[in-house]
Amino acid sequence: MAVDLLLGLQWGDEGKGKIVDVLTSNYDIIARFQGGPNAGHTLEFDGIKHVLRTIPSGIFHDKAINVIGNGVVIDPVVLAQELDGLKQFNINYVERLIISRKAHIICPTHRLLDAASEAAKGKAKIGSTLKGIGPTYMDKTGRNGIRVGDIELDNWKEKYRALADKHEDLIGFHNVDIQYDLKELEEEFFTAIERLKELTFIDSEEYLHQAQKQGKSILAEGAQGSLLDIDFGTYPFVTSSNTTAAGACTGLGVAPNRIGEVFGIFKAYTTRVGSGPFPTELFDETGEKMAKVGHEFGAVTGRPRRCGWLDLVALKYACQVNGVTQLMMMKGDVLSGFDALQVCTAYKYKGETIEHLPYNIEAENITPIYSEFSCWEEDLTQMTSVDQFPKELNAYIEFLEKELEIPIKIVSVGPDRKQTIHR
Numbered sequence: 277m278a279v280d281l282l283l284g285l286q287w288g289d290e291g292k293g294k295i296v297d298v299l300t301s302n303y304d305i306i307a308r309f310q311g312g313p314n315a316g317h318t319l320e321f322d323g324i325k326h327v328l329r330t331i332p333s334g335i336f337h338d339k340a341i342n343v344i345g346n347g348v349v350i351d352p353v354v355l356a357q358e359l360d361g362l363k364q365f366n367i368n369y370v371e372r373l374i375i376s377r378k379a380h381i382i383c384p385t386h387r388l389l390d391a392a393s394e395a396a397k398g399k400a401k402i403g404s405t406l407k408g409i410g411p412t413y414m415d416k417t418g419r420n421g422i423r424v425g426d427i428e429l430d431n432w433k434e435k436y437r438a439l440a441d442k443h444e445d446l447i448g449f450h451n452v453d454i455q456y457d458l459k460e461l462e463e464e465f466f467t468a469i470e471r472l473k474e475l476t477f478i479d480s481e482e483y484l485h486q487a488q489k490q491g492k493s494i495l496a497e498g499a500q501g502s503l504l505d506i507d508f509g510t511y512p513f514v515t516s517s518n519t520t521a522a523g524a525c526t527g528l529g530v531a532p533n534r535i536g537e538v539f540g541i542f543k544a545y546t547t548r549v550g551s552g553p554f555p556t557e558l559f560d561e562t563g564e565k566m567a568k569v570g571h572e573f574g575a576v577t578g579r580p581r582r583c584g585w586l587d588l589v590a591l592k593y594a595c596q597v598n599g600v601t602q603l604m605m606m607k608g609d610v611l612s613g614f615d616a617l618q619v620c621t622a623y624k625y626k627g628e629t630i631e632h633l634p635y636n637i638e639a640e641n642i643t644p645i646y647s648e649f650s651c652w653e654e655d656l657t658q659m660t661s662v663d664q665f666p667k668e669l670n671a672y673i674e675f676l677e678k679e680l681e682i683p684i685k686i687v688s689v690g691p692d693r694k695q696t697i698h699r
Contacts, residue, residue: 278536279307279484279494281524284501285594287510287548289572289581290541291606291688296333296497298686298696299539304492306334307343307484309527310517311499312382312412313354314405330355332497335362335372345480345496346378347517347527349412350424351387352468359471375472376480377425383436384461385443386411392450405550413516415439424477427469481529488534496524502594510637513552521598540600540682542591544608544672547572547581553637555644556584556620570610585618585646588679593633595680604686605676608669609656609695617651617672620644621679649675656689662699673699 282299284290300306313329326336330350334340344350362369386408394406415421420439426432440458447454487494498519503509505519517523525532545566548554558566563583566572572581594600611617622631624643634642652666659665665673665687673684689695 277488277491277493279488279496279524279528279530279534280537280539281496281498281521281535281598282539282541283498283521283598283600284519285503285540285542285591285598285600286501286546286587287503287552287554288499288501289547289549290501290543291604292497292499292541293328293333294606294688294691294693294696295539295541295604295686296495297336298693299495300334300337300340302493303334303340303495305341305343305484305487305494306332307345307480307494307496307528308332308348309345309496309498309524310347310519311515312349312407312409313351314407314409314515326361329358331358331362331369331373334495334497335367335369336365340372342373343478343480343483343528344373344375344379345528346376347523348376349380349382349409349416349517350375350472351382351407352472353464354382354407356468356471370474370476374476374478374480374483375424377423377428377477378480379424380412380416380421381424381427382408382412383422383440383443384408384458384465385440385447386415388454388456388458388461389443389447392447392452392454395452395454396450410516411443424472427473428477484528484530496528496530498523502598503590505597508597510552513550520594535599538599538601539604540595540598540602541604541606542586542594543606544586544611545570546584546587546590548584549579549581553639554582554584555590555623555637555639555642556587556618557582558584562614565614566610570607585620585644586676587620587644588676589620589623589631589644590633590637592631592680595682600682603677603680603682603684604688605673605684606688608687609689611651612656613653614651617649618646619649619675621647657695659689659697662687662697 284292332342335342389411390406390408500515500519502520504515506514521538546556566583622629622645625634649672650668652668654666677684687697
């Protein structure tokens with residue numbers, strides 16, 4: 277059986293959690309392959325809003341096994357909080373959630389080091405969520421990290437102590453005023469480690485290999501978005517992992533020739549959290565309206581999201597890098613009632629018109645070129661079939677399909693899992 281992938285194609289916050297939840301009934305296993313607890317996946321059903329930060333979005337389905345893969349970095353404290361949140365819904369997470377031994381652990385000093393590093397950058401800060409994710413990936417590539425499998429070993433606390441001492445030296449090197457009580461943070465951390473031990477640890481590459489041999493269906497779930505990829509995103513304003521399709525192979529131990537469908541998720545407009553270039557960003561009432569109607573605030577951080585028109589140049593780039601086979605358009609309902617819609621179809625770059633994403637997309641280098649479309653007045657949130665779509669929405673979708681050369685199979689018209697229309 278092939279492994280299908282579900283990826284965000286913009287700067288994150290595209291609505292991946294909802295689509296995983298919608299698709300989970302078709303899969304036996306949902307596997308998260310990268311990222312850390314700064315990536316909040318929001319799901320809404322039965323009138324209740326759920327925010328997951330580390331746990332895969334299939335956890336609310338009885339029959340799905342949820343795998344946290346080796347490419348993920350795990351904060352035990354955050355994970356324990358997530359598990360507590362699931363208790364009230366009588367979800368048997370002990371049976372439904374398993375963790376790769378090769379996944380790295382975020383320690384308290386990783387978070388402190390993150391804060392010190394960001395403070396030292398001053399105005400040049402990259403907009404870190406300060407969850408310790410960057411420093412944890414740095415230790416991973418620097419071969420200093422602590423992995424989930426290490427906590428099964430007798431000497432793991434000695435290994436932790438050596439790493440924490442090293443981190444404190446690095447915090448001092450940044451020469452910024454970071455106030456903290458490490459003893460208190462460690463007490464919470466070690467308590468959470470015991471909670472982590474309640475779950476089953478696996479050699480995930482072997483587990484998934486055997487699952488494929490047995491004919492199990494697997495959906496790999498990414499976090500963040502393609503434009504935040506450490507290699508192919510808007511560096512340095514990116515995350516610290518590979519958020520693109522290739523990251524699923526390294527983040528789960530799945531061979532490239534085992535990848536099947538690649539589902540790409542995008543908003544009908546564009547948003548971004550934190551610092552970094554954003555060619556189609558709006559600074560006027562239109563952008564404010566998008567943010568208000570779309571409730572554009574981070575699921576984990578609560579930070580307001582920057583809003584702008586759909587950037588087709590960037591979207592084509594993301595589709596190309598990921599090998600997307602099917603598209604899902606989210607939040608079409610947010611655009612109802614605008615005077616007109618704009619789509620960026622090209623850039624003016626150093627005196628030339630280009631249709632690809634260049635090395636640098638800072639505002640001083642490029643100017644977006646827009647095409648205008650008529651908007652629809654109708655409220656999409658109550659619609660249940662494609663037959664009810666206004667002609668302006670159909671024209672918008674058909675234009676995007678033609679330009680991207682990929683079918684848009686799902687259109688989301690609201691946050692609830694029921695507000696999902698298949699085409």
